[in-house]
Amino acid sequence: MRRPRLRRLALAAAVPLLGIAACSSGSSTPSSTSSAGSSSKALTLAVVPKAIGFDYWTHVEAGAKCAASKLGNVTIDWNGVSAETDVTGQVSLLNGYIDRGVNGLIYAATDIKALLPVTARAQTARMPVYNIDSGTTPQQVPLFATDNLKGAHDVASLMNTYLHGQGKVAIIEFQPGTMTDNQRKQGFVQGLTAYPGMHLVADQPDGSDASKALTVTNNILTANPALNGIFGSNEPSVIGASQAVRQRHLSGKIVMVGWDAAPDEVAALKSGEISALIVQNPFRMGFDSVIAMTEHIRNGMSVSNEDTGVYVVTKQNMNQPAYSAILSPSCTNPPLPSSDPWLKYVHMS
Amino acid sequence: MNDPPTPTKTSVTNAVTEDVRILLTSRPWLLMWRRRLGEVVSQATALTALVVIGVVLTILSPHFLTYVNLSEVVVDAAVTAIVAVGETLVIVTAGIDLSVGAVAALAGVVGAQLMVDLKLPWPVATLGGVLLGALAGFVNGGLVSWIKLPPFIATLGMMGVARGVTFLATGAVAVYGVPTGFTVLGQGYAGSIPVPAICLIVVIVIFGVIFMWTKLGRHARAIGSNQEAARLTGIRVGSYLVLVYVLSGVLAGFAGMIAASRVESGQPNFGVGLELDAIAAAVIGGASLFGGQGTVAGAIVGAFLIEEIRNGSVLLNINSYAQDVIIGVVVWLAVAWDIWRRRHITERARAPATADIPRTSSAATPPVHEEPGPRT
Numbered sequence: 001m002r003r004p005r006l007r008r009l010a011l012a013a014a015v016p017l018l019g020i021a022a023c024s025s026g027s028s029t030p031s032s033t034s035s036a037g038s039s040s041k042a043l044t045l046a047v048v049p050k051a052i053g054f055d056y057w058t059h060v061e062a063g064a065k066c067a068a069s070k071l072g073n074v075t076i077d078w079n080g081v082s083a084e085t086d087v088t089g090q091v092s093l094l095n096g097y098i099d100r101g102v103n104g105l106i107y108a109a110t111d112i113k114a115l116l117p118v119t120a121r122a123q124t125a126r127m128p129v130y131n132i133d134s135g136t137t138p139q140q141v142p143l144f145a146t147d148n149l150k151g152a153h154d155v156a157s158l159m160n161t162y163l164h165g166q167g168k169v170a171i172i173e174f175q176p177g178t179m180t181d182n183q184r185k186q187g188f189v190q191g192l193t194a195y196p197g198m199h200l201v202a203d204q205p206d207g208s209d210a211s212k213a214l215t216v217t218n219n220i221l222t223a224n225p226a227l228n229g230i231f232g233s234n235e236p237s238v239i240g241a242s243q244a245v246r247q248r249h250l251s252g253k254i255v256m257v258g259w260d261a262a263p264d265e266v267a268a269l270k271s272g273e274i275s276a277l278i279v280q281n282p283f284r285m286g287f288d289s290v291i292a293m294t295e296h297i298r299n300g301m302s303v304s305n306e307d308t309g310v311y312v313v314t315k316q317n318m319n320q321p322a323y324s325a326i327l328s329p330s331c332t333n334p335p336l337p338s339s340d341p342w343l344k345y346v347h348m349s
Numbered sequence: 350m351n352d353p354p355t356p357t358k359t360s361v362t363n364a365v366t367e368d369v370r371i372l373l374t375s376r377p378w379l380l381m382w383r384r385r386l387g388e389v390v391s392q393a394t395a396l397t398a399l400v401v402i403g404v405v406l407t408i409l410s411p412h413f414l415t416y417v418n419l420s421e422v423v424v425d426a427a428v429t430a431i432v433a434v435g436e437t438l439v440i441v442t443a444g445i446d447l448s449v450g451a452v453a454a455l456a457g458v459v460g461a462q463l464m465v466d467l468k469l470p471w472p473v474a475t476l477g478g479v480l481l482g483a484l485a486g487f488v489n490g491g492l493v494s495w496i497k498l499p500p501f502i503a504t505l506g507m508m509g510v511a512r513g514v515t516f517l518a519t520g521a522v523a524v525y526g527v528p529t530g531f532t533v534l535g536q537g538y539a540g541s542i543p544v545p546a547i548c549l550i551v552v553i554v555i556f557g558v559i560f561m562w563t564k565l566g567r568h569a570r571a572i573g574s575n576q577e578a579a580r581l582t583g584i585r586v587g588s589y590l591v592l593v594y595v596l597s598g599v600l601a602g603f604a605g606m607i608a609a610s611r612v613e614s615g616q617p618n619f620g621v622g623l624e625l626d627a628i629a630a631a632v633i634g635g636a637s638l639f640g641g642q643g644t645v646a647g648a649i650v651g652a653f654l655i656e657e658i659r660n661g662s663v664l665l666n667i668n669s670y671a672q673d674v675i676i677g678v679v680v681w682l683a684v685a686w687d688i689w690r691r692r693h694i695t696e697r698a699r700a701p702a703t704a705d706i707p708r709t710s711s712a713a714t715p716p717v718h719e720e721p722g723p724r725t
Contacts (some may be wrong), residue, residue, distance in 0.1 A: 002511065053519075054520065054522060093456075202666055207618070207621055208619070209616065209618045209619055209621060210616045210619070219421070219482045219663035223664040223666065226384065235523070236618060243611070247536055263526070264525045296445060
């Protein structure tokens with residue numbers, strides 16, 4: 001604890017406990033001297049997703065690179081392992097970045113425990129670390145991620161609205177035991193308790209396998225012919241569940257609310273088979289974390305956890321600019337709400 | 350083909366000596382009959398379990414014994430059962446194929462890519478997926494036969510390779526946009542019979558014939574019973590083993606295409622744990638992991654039993670973790686039953702004549718006793 005920098009980071013990690021609400025409502029941290037990018041010190045930031053290749057992570061990359069281009073003199077080193085389960089691969093990749101001495105490290109943790117030593121090592125080397133999408137336990141550095149609990153609460157409230165307060169619903173989980181799965185289920189179940197007419201009658205996981213999701217949804221529909229609504233809690237769950245509903249000619253009779261926005265999910269939204277999709281904002285995770293880290297390094301800005309928010313996309317709103325931006329994000333059409341606290345540090349024009 | 354070993358070969362290895370001594374001193378037809386009986390008893394047990402669980406589910410859930418639900422069970426079981434048939438063939442040779450789930454996923458996504466990216470007609474792309482399965486099986490077989498890797502290791506490696514290539518080929522993103530015609534394979538009906546059920550019947554017929562009436566079926570049993578003895582009787586063990594793994598790969602690829610058709614997309618996460626279901630189905634149906642025993646009918650009954658348990662668990666809203674516990678216990682029971690059966694039915698035939706001979710192999714039927722008749 002000789003280094004004051006470590007203390008400050010520890011403080012920055014403590015702030016989020018109070019800070020999520022404040023941050024997501026748009027009130028930013030003080031001392032905002034917006035910097036003219038090109039005259040500032042050149043920075044290289046490593047941004048490491050859980051895995052490369054996924055559609056989802058390419059949006060993180062787009063957001064990070066967009067922020068870098070707007071900030072000026074910031075280079076993004078984008079790299080990742082090929083499977084989200086390759087924890088040791090990610091550990092050695094990140095250690096490599098620490099050894100090379102990049103200016104900052106932004107990564108999505110593939111494991112809530114195994115990455116803690118990496119974060120600690122970077123901090124010892126006085127290198128700032130932020131997490132995006134998935135953090136560690138305990139969360140010692142700022143985390144830019146979706147509040148899954150809140151998003152799943154939204155699903156419960158949507159179900160209630162679509163079913164006019166009366167209905168039997170089911171949830172298709174994906175990987176019980178992972179933090180995101182637990183939070184989505186927990187949020188949905190908690191959310192439903194607010195509506196006495198809504199009943200959760202079935203809960204089955206699919207192991208992120210659309211075929212299994214199809215099978216369990218079929219079986220759930222057999223066991224509960226009066227089922228009114230299904231919440232598919234990730235992409236394969238939604239794909240399998242909506243196939244089951246379609247193959248049983250129940251499209252439109254059953255309210256489907258899904259998570260994420262894969263091409264077939266969006267197509268099913270368009271055709272009316274899915275009523276609403278909860279869409280996360282990976283672009284903003286990359287964008288905000290890069291600006292925050294740059295401001296932290298250049299101007300000593302203190303940074304805390306941020307809920308990057310979810311969008312509820314429906315057939316009605318999917319063509320509005322804000323929602324088409326979240327479905328196909330790009331630097332020219334970025335899905336950033338005006339309340340985003342980091343927008344004021346760059347000129348988006 | 351089935352040339353009996355000449356007495357001069359008896360000195361080659363102890364195992365062979367033992368086999369020949371059994372051959373000379375016991376009544377081979379009785380041994381064969383006992384073994385057949387053992388298989389039949391195993392299948393009858395599994396079939397009884399299938400029926401009993403069905404009756405229990407009918408009592409507990411009004412939705413179980415309905416056309417919609419049963420056809421759903423058949424379609425779900427079809428994918429597992431098709432894979433389990435290939436798995437059984439491998440297990441009969443005293444091998445194991447751990448790669449079937451990953452190979453099915455690989456075939457599914459690459460088949461889907463052939464339709465979506467290369468715009469090939471769906472039957473051609475489907476064939477492409479199946480051939481990819483065959484290729485994976487060929488590599489498995491080659492590693493087992495020619496490089497002499499243990500089947501467990503050869504196919505464990507393939508499991509990693511196939512799953513890895515699946516993720517590399519797709520970037521782990523599902524392949525969407527398959528042509529509408531392709532959905533016939535997994536979702537279509539011929540009259541009131543689901544197409545996957547027809548696919549399953551075709552597989553049952555073809556592989557039933559292979560198991561019962563072809564040299565491949567007989568030799569697979571001979572190899573599984575005693576590989577060295579099989580080699581000495583002139584069976585080209587290497588080639589037959591390769592063929593067995595190729596067929597397992599073909600069926601895995603075919604099952605992968607059906608699964609892809611069911612969800613109208615190539616899903617890189619498909620089939621995780623499918624190999625375990627397939628092995629469990631084969632074992633529940635009376636296949637012995639020691640080799641030499643296993644039938645198509647058994648694999649089918651085993652696959653349906655597993656699917657019935659899964660279906661019933663969801664109908665009764667049983668916690669999903671409990672489903673795996675139930676299936677695990679069923680596998681234990683099936684293998685324990687298999688061991689008891691060997692001791693009391695299959696091997697009893699040889700006991701009086703061979704009591705004084707130390708056994709080196711637990712299933713040492715000389716392949717020369719493989720009669721050409723049907724043996725379901």
